[in-house]
Amino acid sequence: MRLEPWSEGDLGLLRAANAPELMEHLGGPETEEQVLARHLRYVALSADRTGKGRMFRIVLLPGGEAVGNTGFWESAWRGQDVYETGWGVLGEFQGRGLAAAATRAVVERARAEREHRFLMAFPSVGNGASNAVCRKVGFELLGESDFEYPVGHTMRCNEWRLDLEAE
Template sequence: MRLEMMIAEDVELRLVTETDPVMMAELGGPRPPEAIERAHTKSVAMAAEGRCWPLKVMLDGSSSAVGWVGVFESSHEGEEIVEIGWMVLPEFQNRGIASQAVRSVLEKARRERKFGRIHAFPAVKNAASTKVCEKNGFANLGACDLDFAGRTLHCHHWWIDLS
């Protein structure tokens, strides 16, 4: 598995994952394509400035992405934070790909002394993403309600200190 920085043309991966009702079930349902396109354009621009990492997940020997992992600026309870999120296409789930991708991102951030603390907010009912956090050494700060794309989500607040 390898990670590659997303470029403008990778918006299709975001559209496929974020308009899928099953993949977005724990995130309040599909997002409008225009909102995804705006978010992708913004993340690619911020990546060029070194402010975030929108990464596509590639299997070795393949030229097609199987998902994505992103580290981005966010806020929680009035505090500016750095957040991580990920999605793996259904046909590639349950293979440990998300855990490996998150681990790779955390290792890269540690090596580069980037981001410091990283937060994750998987839905309380999302057992798979909870396992990703547990396997990668995140600490669970408890349940919280979080606004995402105008929707209130009931999540667990996880964080890891990379400094």
């Protein structure tokens, strides 16, 4: 597995990741307009070199097939500037450890920015797979909170934190 910067050509991957079973814990599938807007945000974030974050496609080796997405971006958490992360792996590629491997790679990319101390993840309390990724990668579970995502939809999330200054 390797990470490659998100690009204009990745819209099809984002559409594939918008499947109901993959969006179950995120408020359901987005409209085409929302997918296009997300894609443009991902492209812009990947082109920005100011430490605000990056988005990536997850590429399966050796064949080079795009199987998901991940990244990190600036966010505010409890009055503190942090990075936030998230990921998604297409259904037929789940269960192979790709999300954990991609998240470990994102941790290293965020750490290299030396911009924020903490990397946060907010998976739904009901998303066992994403919570397992956080555990495997070494995030610390801080507790539960209500999180608005997408806008207008409140979900109960676990707050996971990883100290980027710790080695």
